[in-house]
Structure formats: C-alpha cells, structure tokens
Amino acid sequence: MITVVGEALVDLIAAADGRTFTAHPGGSPANVALGLSRLGQRAVLGTRLGDDLFGRMVRAHLVESGVDVRALPAPTADTSVAFAATDEAGVARYDFRLSWDVTDLPPLDGAECLHTGSLATLLAPGAEVVEAAMRTAPTVSFDPNVRPSLSGTPEQERPRVERQVALSGVVKVSEEDLAWLYPGADPAAKAAQWLALGPSLVVVTLGSQGAHAVTATRATTRPGPPTQVVDTVGAGDAFTAGLLHWLSTAHLLGGAHPRIAELPATALDNALDFANAVAATTCSRAGANPPTLDELGSVRDLLP
Structure with missing residues (x-):
C-alpha cells in the first residue's frame, strides 16, 4: 500500500x-494516487475535499478507479479549484483558488511509502503537518512540483525544498522546477547535489526528452517515447505513479530504498522507461487521465 497525502x-x-x-478532477497528489490505483497498486489518498458539487465529482472519479x-x-x-490554460505545445499554466489547512493525516500503518x-x-x-509525517514514514517519495504563483522567491523556497528533499528516499522533480529554483543550473548536476542531501534516487523529468536519474552508483538518461501530445496536464504525476509502481514491484520501498543504489543499469533504465511510458500515455489524452496496466501493453514487460 502507498499512502499519498496532498491536494x-x-x-x-x-x-x-x-x-x-472544461472541468477535470486533478491535484498533483490526487493524480499520483489515481495513477497508482489504475496500475494495480492499493493507494490511500489523504486529502481535503468539500461536500459540494466539485468535491463529489472528484471523490467519485477517484473512487471509481479504486482509490481509498x-x-x-x-x-x-470548500473544494479547491485550479484554472489551467495550455499553450501551442500543450503545456499547462495554472491559476489557483485553494487552501491547505489540514490538521491531521491518516495513519501510515501498513504503508510501504x-x-x-x-x-x-x-x-x-x-x-x-505533512513535513512531520515525512520524518516518520518508512520511505518518502517527494515531488516539489513548484507553483511560482503561490510561492515566494526562489531564494526563499530553496531552503524549504532542500529540507524536504533531505527527508525523502525518492525524489522526482521537473526540469522546469529546477530552472525556477536554480536559474541557469544544469539539471543533472543539481540532481547529483540533491542526492548528496540524502535521497537514494533523484529523477529529473525532461518533458518530451524523457528523464534523467541518479543514484549513488550510476546515472542514466532515457528518452521519452514518441507521443501525439493533447496536453501535459498530469504528466509528471503519471510519471511518479509509474516510477513508484516499478519500485514497489521491485520491493524497493518500505524502508528498502537504500538498495536502489544496487540496481544494475538495465533495471534503472527499465524503471525510467516504464515511468516515461505511463506519462506519455497520459499526454496523449485530455486532462490527468493516466493509463491502466492493461492499456500499456508490452510496456508491462519492463516491470521486475
């Protein structure tokens, strides 16, 4: 079981x-829980939802796919709302109307991550409240998913993000996030610097160019599959779901994340290829609509 906490x-x-x-259920953590559940993982989502029109729609959407x-x-x-517009390349930009004022989280008993x-x-x-839970979980997966419109300056945000990276075993970050946090920095070099803070695996998603991963023993960059992009809404979250599903299948969560450094090159490549395929499928349709395992076809052979 993987517990996801967030909006x-x-x-x-x-x-x-x-x-x-057009209204689509969303929220980065909710999208990850949805993606995990569709891939066959038991996913618990601790979140804040109102008993209103939008809240009932989001809950029904998640429950339909098996999310607890x-x-x-x-x-x-009140259920939070994000307004999104996409550019010519299908890349989304957001404007938020939300709050995150939760006072407690679901118990982590039985959760491997x-x-x-x-x-x-x-x-x-x-x-x-969330950061306190990060200090006690067996394995923490973290995606900063930076929102500049809701953040302070990069200089203000870096200490917070780096502190939370240090609490994590697995970190996924987009090159756009790194470019905002560290203007002009090389993404691969920054991934290696984040790895030194404590995680066992840091992955940088590179949009249509795929993803770069670094562990204590190796680094690899894998291209994304050719995709007819409808929009990129939820693509990074789908990648995270695919990566966590691969790691869970390999028994590398539940406190076992230090063994990720022992992965041979082929296995690490397979993990990225699987996650890239999940993200690419999501990009091929509107909204955050990640695939089921059956929809991935032969990509399933990349699982350990």
Whole structure:
C-alpha cells in the first residue's frame, strides 16, 4: 500500500477561445494516487475535499478507479479549484483558488511509502503537518512540483525544498522546477547535489526528452517515447505513479530504498522507461487521465 497525502481539486481547463472551461478532477497528489490505483497498486489518498458539487465529482472519479479517499480534518471545507490554460505545445499554466489547512493525516500503518509534495508541502498551516509525517514514514517519495504563483522567491523556497528533499528516499522533480529554483543550473548536476542531501534516487523529468536519474552508483538518461501530445496536464504525476509502481514491484520501498543504489543499469533504465511510458500515455489524452496496466501493453514487460 502507498499512502499519498496532498491536494485534490478541480482543474478548469480553458478551451482555445479562452472563455470556455472544461472541468477535470486533478491535484498533483490526487493524480499520483489515481495513477497508482489504475496500475494495480492499493493507494490511500489523504486529502481535503468539500461536500459540494466539485468535491463529489472528484471523490467519485477517484473512487471509481479504486482509490481509498480519506478526507482530512480541516477548519474549512470548500473544494479547491485550479484554472489551467495550455499553450501551442500543450503545456499547462495554472491559476489557483485553494487552501491547505489540514490538521491531521491518516495513519501510515501498513504503508510501504508516503508520497507527497506540491501544495501539500508548501502551503501553511498544513505543510507543517505533512513535513512531520515525512520524518516518520518508512520511505518518502517527494515531488516539489513548484507553483511560482503561490510561492515566494526562489531564494526563499530553496531552503524549504532542500529540507524536504533531505527527508525523502525518492525524489522526482521537473526540469522546469529546477530552472525556477536554480536559474541557469544544469539539471543533472543539481540532481547529483540533491542526492548528496540524502535521497537514494533523484529523477529529473525532461518533458518530451524523457528523464534523467541518479543514484549513488550510476546515472542514466532515457528518452521519452514518441507521443501525439493533447496536453501535459498530469504528466509528471503519471510519471511518479509509474516510477513508484516499478519500485514497489521491485520491493524497493518500505524502508528498502537504500538498495536502489544496487540496481544494475538495465533495471534503472527499465524503471525510467516504464515511468516515461505511463506519462506519455497520459499526454496523449485530455486532462490527468493516466493509463491502466492493461492499456500499456508490452510496456508491462519492463516491470521486475
């Protein structure tokens, strides 16, 4: 079982006219839980959802795919909303209306991994609750998923992000996030520097160019498969779900993440190729709509 903690919300995605919006269930952690469940993992999502029109839609969407949704206690209850518009390449930009004021998390008993990040590790007061849980989980997976419109300056955010990287066993970060946090820095070099903070695996997603991974014993870059992109909403979250599913199948979570350094080159390549394929499939359709294991076809052969 993998426990995911973080925001679930509605993405209102603008059409080409900029005036018509389509509602899609979203939220980075919720998307990861959805992706895990569709791949066959037992996924628990601790989140904040209102008993309103959007909240009922999001909950039904997640439960339909098998996610165990657990509403976290919070003083406010309205379901959060993100407005999204995509550019000519299908890359999304966001404007948020949300809060993250949870006061407690689901118990981690039986969970082999806690995955979190995004707004759940950024927004007070709930971020403090989440960070406390990161200190006790057997394995922590972290995706900073930086949101500049809700953050301070890069100089203000770096200490927080680096502190949370140091609490994690597995870190996934996009090259866009690194470019904002460390303007002009080489993504591969920064991944190696983050690895030195304590994680066993740091992966940088490179958009259509695939992903780069570094462990204590090796580094590798794997290309993404050719894809007809509809939009990139949820692509990074789908990648995270694919990566965690691969690591779980290899019995490298549950406190066993230090053994990731022992992975031979072929196995590490397979992990990235599997995660890249999950993300690419998500990019080929609208919204955060990750694939099931059956939809991946022969890609399933990359699993250990």
